Amino acid sequence: MMKDVNVLMVGVGGYGVILASDGMAEVGMENGYDVKKTDSLGMSQRGGSVVSHVRWGTQVFSPLIKKGEVDFLVGLEQLEAARWASFLKPDGVAIVADVVVIPISAVTGKIPYPDWDKIKGIILQYTDEIHLVPAIRIAQEADNPRAVNMVMLGFLSAFLELEHNAWTDVMRRRLPPKFVESSVNAFDRGLQEANSVIEAREIKK
Amino acid sequence: MKQLLSGNEAIALGAYHAGVVVATAYPGTPSTEIMENIARMDDVYTEWSTNEKVALEVGIGASYSGVRALVSMKHVGLNVAADPFFAVSTTGVVGGLVIISCDDPGEHSSQGEQDNRHFARIAKVPMLEPTNSQDAYDLMEWAFNISEEFDTPVLLRSTTRISHCKTVVDVKGERKSDLKKPSFMRSPAKFVMVPSNARVRRQVMEERIIKLQAYVEDFPLNEMLLADRKLGVISDGVAYQYAREVFKDASHLKLATIYPFPSNLISRFAEEVERVVVVEELDPYLEDEVRRLGIAVTGKEFIPIIGELDPEIVERGAIQAGLLQKTSGPASVPVSPAPQLPARRPQLCAGCPHVAAEFVLRRLGFRTTSPGKELKEDEFIVTSDIGCYTLGVYPPLAALDTCACMGASIGTALGLEKAGVPNKIVAVLGDSTFMHSGITGLIDVVYNQGSNTIIILDNGTTAMTGHQGHPGTGISAKNTKTQAVDLESLVKGCGVRDVTVVDAFDLKSIESTIKQSVANNEPSVIIVRGSCPLHTRAKSTPYKVDEDECIGCFDCLDVGCPAISILEDEAVIDPEVCTGCGVCAQICPQGAISESK
Numbered sequence: 001m002m003k004d005v006n007v008l009m010v011g012v013g014g015y016g017v018i019l020a021s022d023g024m025a026e027v028g029m030e031n032g033y034d035v036k037k038t039d040s041l042g043m044s045q046r047g048g049s050v051v052s053h054v055r056w057g058t059q060v061f062s063p064l065i066k067k068g069e070v071d072f073l074v075g076l077e078q079l080e081a082a083r084w085a086s087f088l089k090p091d092g093v094a095i096v097a098d099v100v101v102i103p104i105s106a107v108t109g110k111i112p113y114p115d116w117d118k119i120k121g122i123i124l125q126y127t128d129e130i131h132l133v134p135a136i137r138i139a140q141e142a143d144n145p146r147a148v149n150m151v152m153l154g155f156l157s158a159f160l161e162l163e164h165n166a167w168t169d170v171m172r173r174r175l176p177p178k179f180v181e182s183s184v185n186a187f188d189r190g191l192q193e194a195n196s197v198i199e200a201r202e203i204k205k
Numbered sequence: 206m207k208q209l210l211s212g213n214e215a216i217a218l219g220a221y222h223a224g225v226v227v228a229t230a231y232p233g234t235p236s237t238e239i240m241e242n243i244a245r246m247d248d249v250y251t252e253w254s255t256n257e258k259v260a261l262e263v264g265i266g267a268s269y270s271g272v273r274a275l276v277s278m279k280h281v282g283l284n285v286a287a288d289p290f291f292a293v294s295t296t297g298v299v300g301g302l303v304i305i306s307c308d309d310p311g312e313h314s315s316q317g318e319q320d321n322r323h324f325a326r327i328a329k330v331p332m333l334e335p336t337n338s339q340d341a342y343d344l345m346e347w348a349f350n351i352s353e354e355f356d357t358p359v360l361l362r363s364t365t366r367i368s369h370c371k372t373v374v375d376v377k378g379e380r381k382s383d384l385k386k387p388s389f390m391r392s393p394a395k396f397v398m399v400p401s402n403a404r405v406r407r408q409v410m411e412e413r414i415i416k417l418q419a420y421v422e423d424f425p426l427n428e429m430l431l432a433d434r435k436l437g438v439i440s441d442g443v444a445y446q447y448a449r450e451v452f453k454d455a456s457h458l459k460l461a462t463i464y465p466f467p468s469n470l471i472s473r474f475a476e477e478v479e480r481v482v483v484v485e486e487l488d489p490y491l492e493d494e495v496r497r498l499g500i501a502v503t504g505k506e507f508i509p510i511i512g513e514l515d516p517e518i519v520e521r522g523a524i525q526a527g528l529l530q531k532t533s534g535p536a537s538v539p540v541s542p543a544p545q546l547p548a549r550r551p552q553l554c555a556g557c558p559h560v561a562a563e564f565v566l567r568r569l570g571f572r573t574t575s576p577g578k579e580l581k582e583d584e585f586i587v588t589s590d591i592g593c594y595t596l597g598v599y600p601p602l603a604a605l606d607t608c609a610c611m612g613a614s615i616g617t618a619l620g621l622e623k624a625g626v627p628n629k630i631v632a633v634l635g636d637s638t639f640m641h642s643g644i645t646g647l648i649d650v651v652y653n654q655g656s657n658t659i660i661i662l663d664n665g666t667t668a669m670t671g672h673q674g675h676p677g678t679g680i681s682a683k684n685t686k687t688q689a690v691d692l693e694s695l696v697k698g699c700g701v702r703d704v705t706v707v708d709a710f711d712l713k714s715i716e717s718t719i720k721q722s723v724a725n726n727e728p729s730v731i732i733v734r735g736s737c738p739l740h741t742r743a744k745s746t747p748y749k750v751d752e753d754e755c756i757g758c759f760d761c762l763d764v765g766c767p768a769i770s771i772l773e774d775e776a777v778i779d780p781e782v783c784t785g786c787g788v789c790a791q792i793c794p795q796g797a798i799s800e801s802k
Contacts, residue, residue, distance in 0.1 A: 012549065022371070029209045029373055036337075037209075038370035040313065047767055048551035061449040062516045063370040083546055106547035107770045108601060108762055113547060122544050 002033060004057035005160060006065045010084045011076030012101045013041065013050050016149030020076070021052030024153065027170045028056040031162055038063040047103070049080050072159065073123075074152055077101050082119040088126040095155055096123075097135035097148050131155070131197060138189045144182035154190025158198060164191070210374045212367040215338035216305060217242035218374075219345025220275045223301075224381035225249055227267035229260040231641065232670035233279030234314035235368040236307035240277055241673075244682045248380070251682045253673050256611070256641040257282035261289040261304065268293075268302040268358075269396060270387035273349050277305035280321050281610065285642070287324075290358070294328045295406045296396055297356035297413075300385060301349030304330075307363045310486045311513030314669075316591060316610060318511070320487035325360050325464035329410050331417050332360040332464040333426075336445040338372040340426060340461060346378070347426070355413050355420075362463070364486065366443040366513065418465040426461035429474055436528060437478030439471070439491055439502075447519045448484040451529070466494045475500045482507075482528065486514050503528075553596050555768040556744075556784030558709035558735030559662050563597040563604040564764050564788070565715045566631060566660075572603070582627045585723070590614040590634035590643070593669045593737075594662050601765045605633070612642030618657040619650050629723040632659045636692065637667035637675040644699065650728045651700040658722040658729045662709070663692060664737040672740045696730045703727060709735025712791040738784045745785035746800045750776050754797030761789040761798065 007024065011017040018039055025037035033056040040051045053065045070088050075081025075096035088094060096119075106113040114122075116132065123130050135151040142151070150171070157167050168184050175183050210218065216239050220228065228251045230240035244251040250267075254260035257278040264276035278286060283306045293302065306324070309315040325332035333348055335341035341363065348359040394402050421427070436455040440448040445459045458474045460467070471494070475481050483492040483504035492504035507522035508514065523529040553560055566572075570585025580586065589595055589605040590613060598605040607617055618632040634643050639661050650657055667673040674680035679689030696704050703725055707714045715733060722729035736743060747768075750761075755775045762769060768782035769789060778789070780801065790798040 013551075025371055026209055029207065034373060035209060036370060036372050038366060047549070047554065049549045060372075061446040063366060063372070063443070063446065064515045066450075066516045066520070079546060079549070082544065083549075102770055103547050103549040104552055104601075104765055104767060105550065109547060111545050111547045114544075118544075122546075 002056075002058065003161065005055070005072070006070050007054040007072045007074060007156070008065060008070045008084055008087050009052040009054065009074045009076065010080040011050050011099075012080065013047050015076050015099070015101070016146070017050045017052050017076055020074075020149035020153050021054050023170055023174060024054050024156075026174065027162065027166055028054070030170060031166050034058060034060045036060045036063040049083065051084060072156055074156055076149060076152060078116065078119050079103070079113060082114065082122040085123040085126050088123075090127065092127045092129070093159060094123045094127055094130045095152065096130065096132050097152055098132055099136060099148060131194075133190070133193060135190070138193060139186050142182055142186035142189050144179065144186050147179075147183050147186035150183045150186040151190035151193075154187035155194040157187075158191050158194030206376050208374050208376050209371050210338045210342070211238065211369060211371045212335065212338050212341045212363050213238035213307075213369070214242050215341035215374055216277070216345060216361070216363065217246070218376065219342040220303070221246050221249065222378040222380050223346045223349045224273050224384050225275045225349075226272035226300075226384060226387075227264065227274040228276075229254045229263045229274075230277040231255070231257045231260055231282060232667050232673040233282050233307075234670055235309060235365040236277050236279045236282070236305060236363075237670045237673065238368070239305060240682060241671075243275070244684075253667075253675060253682045255676055257286040258289060261286040261293070264302055264304070265289060265293045268298040268300045270389055271300045271385045272387050273301040275303050275305065277307070279315065280306055280308040280319050281315065281317060282306070283321055283324055285611065290324070290330070291328050292398065293358050294330045295398055295403055295410065297406070297409065298352055298358055299390070301352035302358040303345065303348045303352060303361055304358055305361050305363060307365070307368050308487070309365050311365070313365050313513075316608065318487065320490060321360075321362055322463050322490045323488070329414055330358050330360050330464070331355070331421075331462070332362055333461055334362045334441050334463050335367055335461070336442060336459060337367070338370070338374045341367065342374050342376065344426065344461065351417075351420075355417055356409070357413055357417075362442070364442055370443070414465055418468070421462035421465055421467045422469050424462045424467065427467055427470060428459045429470070430457045430459070431477055432456050434477060435479050437474055437481050438484055439474070439481065439495065440484040441491060442486060444484045444486050444514055444519075447514055447516045450516045451519045451523055460491065463490070468498055471495055471500070472498055484508055484514075484519060550599055551596055552599065552765060552767060553593065553602075554739055555766050555782045556738035556786040557593070558664050558733070558737065559594040559597065560602070560764050560766065561710055561712050561788045562633070562660060562662060562715055562733045563594065563602045564792075565712060565719060566633070567602060567604040569716055569719055570604075570629070570631070580628055584628055586618075586621060586626065586628045586630045588614045588617040588621070588630065588632045590632075590638045592635035592638050592662075594633060594635060599765075601763045611638055612646055615643055615646030615650060615657070615659055618659070619646070619653065619655045622655055622657060623653075630657050631719070631723065632657055634659075634661060635668070636661055636663040636665065636677050639692075640676045640690070644695070647696065647701065647728075647730070648699050655728055656726050658719065658725075658731065660719075660731045660733055661692065661696075663732050663734045664709075664740070666737050666740045668737045668740065672737065692732055696732070701728050701730050703729040704732070705729075706732045706734055709733045710786045710788055712788065738786075743784070747780040747783035747785050748778050748787060748790055748798050749780070749801045750778055751797045751799065754795050756795055756797075758794060760792050760794060764788055764792065
C-alpha cells in the first residue's frame with residue numbers, strides 16, 4: 001500500500017515554490033495517488049510569504065494539512081522554514097535551502113533577521129531531523145541558478161518511494177524546453193546530495 | 206482522462222465542454238484564472254469587461270440570443286453586478302447563463318468578507334456549490350442545463366480554497382458540437398421590464414422556485430453517506446472536505462444545491478442519525494435552513510463565523526462541543542512561546558511606478574500626525590482605492606488614509622471636501638480601477654464643482670491580479686490588439702481642465718505638479734505614468750551605493766524598496782533585484798547613489 005505523504009513547501013513569492021509544488025502534485029497523480037495541492041499566498045507576487053500544501057494519499061479530503069501532521073517541511077527560504085516549523089509532526093523532516101531573503105520589516109523594524117543557529121533552534125522544537133541544503137551552490141553547479149526549487153525537489157525525492165523517472169518525466173513535460181536539461185541536472189544533484197547525507201548518517205549509526 | 210486541475214481551471218473546462226460561447230469577467234482574486242483559462246480556448250468570445258456590472262450585462266445580451274454565457278467575478282464583484290443580477294432573475298434567460306462568484310473567506314486578497322450564498326436567496330436565483338475540482342467541472346454542465354430548463358440565471362459559488370486548490374478530475378466530456386445559432390426572438394413581455402411586464406415575471410419567478418425545489422431533492426451531486434448513525438454532518442464547499450477529514454466515522458450529507466434547499470433530503474438524513482451538525486464557512490446559512498425545518502442542529506456554536514476554516518479549527522471546535530474525543534492526531538507537540546520572527550508583508554516591488562508618487566504624497570502632505578489624532582490643517586488627506594498601490598498604507602510609505610471599495614477614492618474625497626474639512630484632499634487610484642468605477646466619481650466631482658486632486662497611477666495594466674488588460678491598454682483578453690481608450694482625452698472629456706501627465710520615476714515633476722494641483726481651486730487630474738516592471742520585465746542598469754559617500758542616514762529606506770537593505774551601517778542595493786528606476790538616487794541627500802558602471 002502506498003504511504004500517505006504530507007509536504008509543506010514554504011518560501012517567498014517569485015522564488016519557485018508554486019512551480020515545485022505543482023510538479024510534486026502532478027508526479028503524485030501520475031503515479032496513482034489521490035492528490036490535493038493548494039497555496040496560501042495572499043498578495044504574494046509582491047514578496048509576501050508563500051505556502052503550498054501538497055498531499056498524496058489513497059483518498060485525500062482536506063487540501064490543507066493539519067498542524068502537527070506535516071511529514072516534510074521544504075523551506076525554499078530559511079526564515080519561512082522557521083515560521084512554519086510548528087506544522088511538522090514530531091518525527092517529521094525539515095529540509096531547508098540556504099536561501100536568505102530579508103524582508104523590509106527586518107531592515108527597518110525592531111526584529112532582525114535570525115541567523116541559522118536561531119532558525120535551527122526554532123525548528124528543533126518540533127523535530128530532530130533538519131537538513132540545511134547548500135541549494136544555491138548546487139543550482140549554480142547545475143548551470144541554472146534559479147533552479148533552487150528543483151534542487152530541493154531532488155533532495156526531497158530521496159525520502160519518498162517513487163522512482164527517479166517518475167519525477168523527471170513530469171519535469172520534461174512541464175518545463176519550457178530550454179530549461180529542462182539544467183533543471184533535471186539540478187534535481188539530480190539535489191538527489192545525490194540527499195543520498196550522500198543519508199549514507200553518511202547510516203555509517204554513523 | 207485524469208487531470209490535475211484547480212477549481213478555476215475545472216470551471217473553465219467544464220464551461221467549455223458545456224458549450225459556452227460568450228465569457229466575460231473583471232479580474233479579481235480568487236476568480237481571475239477562470240477567464241484566463243477560457244481565453245485560451247477556441248470558439249469562445251472572451252472579454253475583460255470594464256467592470257462586473259458590464260460583464261454581466263454582456264452575458265445577459267448573449268443569453269438573450271440563445272447561446273450559453275458565463276460571467277465570473279470575485280465576491281465583491283457581485284455587489285457591483287447586483288443590479289443586472291436581480292434584473293436577469295426577473296427576465297429569465299434564453300441560452301444558459303451561469304454567474305460564478307468566488308468568495309474569499311479569510312480575506313486572503315480582499316477588502317472584506319461576505320457570504321454570497323445569501324445573494325441566491327434574495328435574488329431568487331438557484332445556486333450550486335462544488336466541494337472540489339471534480340464537482341466544479343461536473344456542475345458546469347448541470348448549471349447550464351438548469352438555467353435553460355428553468356428559464357433562470359444560475360449562480361455557482363466557489364471560494365478561494367476551491368478555486369485555488371488542485372485536485373484530480375476525471376474529464377469525461379468534450380466540447381458540445383450541436384451549439385445553438387444565435388438569434389433574437391422579439392418578446393417584450395419577457396425582455397422589457399416595465400412594471401406591467403415585471404409583475405407577470407414575478408409570478409414566473411415564484412413558480413420557478415417551487416419547481417426547482419422539487420428538482421433539487423434528487424440532484425445527483427447531493428450525496429448522503431451513511432456510516433456511524435450517532436452523528437450526521439451536513440456541509441458544503443470545501444468545508445465538506447474538512448468535515449470528512451475530522452469526522453472520519455460519522456454519516457455525511459454533502460450539499461451541492463444550496464438554493465433552493467433540498468428540504469426532504471435534509472429531513473430524511475436527520476431521521477437516519479441521532480444528532481445533526483452543520484460544518485460551513487462564514488454565515489450559518491445551511492444551519493438556519495436546517496433549523497427552519499424543525500430539526501435540532503449544532504453549527505456556529507463550535508464553528509467560527511469569521512474567516513477561513515481548516516481541519517484544525519474544525520477539530521478544535523468538535524472537541525470543545527464534545528463531538529470528538531481528544532485522542533486524534535499528535536496535537537500534543539511541545540510548543541514554547543512563539544518565536545518573534547520578522548513579518549513578511551506583501552510590499553510594492555523594486556521598480557514599482559507607484560512608489561515615487563506615494564513617497565511624494567507622504568513628504569509633501571507632511572503626514573506627521575499619528576493614527577487616532579486629528580490632522581493639522583496643512584496635512585493632506587489621501588483617499589485611496591483597490592490595487593497594488595493600497596500597499597502604500599504600510600510603513601515606510603504610510604501614505605494613505607482610506608480604502609473602501611473599487612472606485613471609492615474619488616467620491617470619498619469629494620465627500621470630505623463638501624463636509625468642510627480644511628485639509629487638501631488627494632484621491633489616488635490606478636488606471637484599471639479608474640476605468641472600472643472611478644470615472645463616475647470623477648464626473649461627479651466636475652458636475653458638483655469639487656476641487657480635489659485626483660492622481661491616476663497609470664501602470665498600463667491590471668497589476669494586482671496578474672496583469673490583465675483593461676480599456677486603456679489596447680490589449681484584449683485574448684492578447685490581441687484592440688482600440689485603446691485614451692486616458693487623457695477621457696478625463697478631459699469629463700470636463701476636467703487641469704490635466705497633467707508626469708513620469709512615474711521623476712520625483713521633482715511629481716512634487717511640483719501635485720503642489721500646483723492642490724493649490725488649484727478646480728478639479729485636477731494628474732496621470733502618473735510608468736510601466737509595471739513585473740509586467741514588462743524591463744530592467745535597466747542597476748544602481749549602487751558609493752560606500753565612501755554614504756553617511757548611513759537611510760533616507761533611501763523610506764521608499765520601501767525590496768532591493769535596498771542595510772549592511773554594516775550603510776545602505777546597499779542588491780543588483781539582482783534593482784530594476785534601475787533611480788528613485789532612490791533622487792532621494793539620497795549625499796548623492797551617493799548612482800547607476801553602476
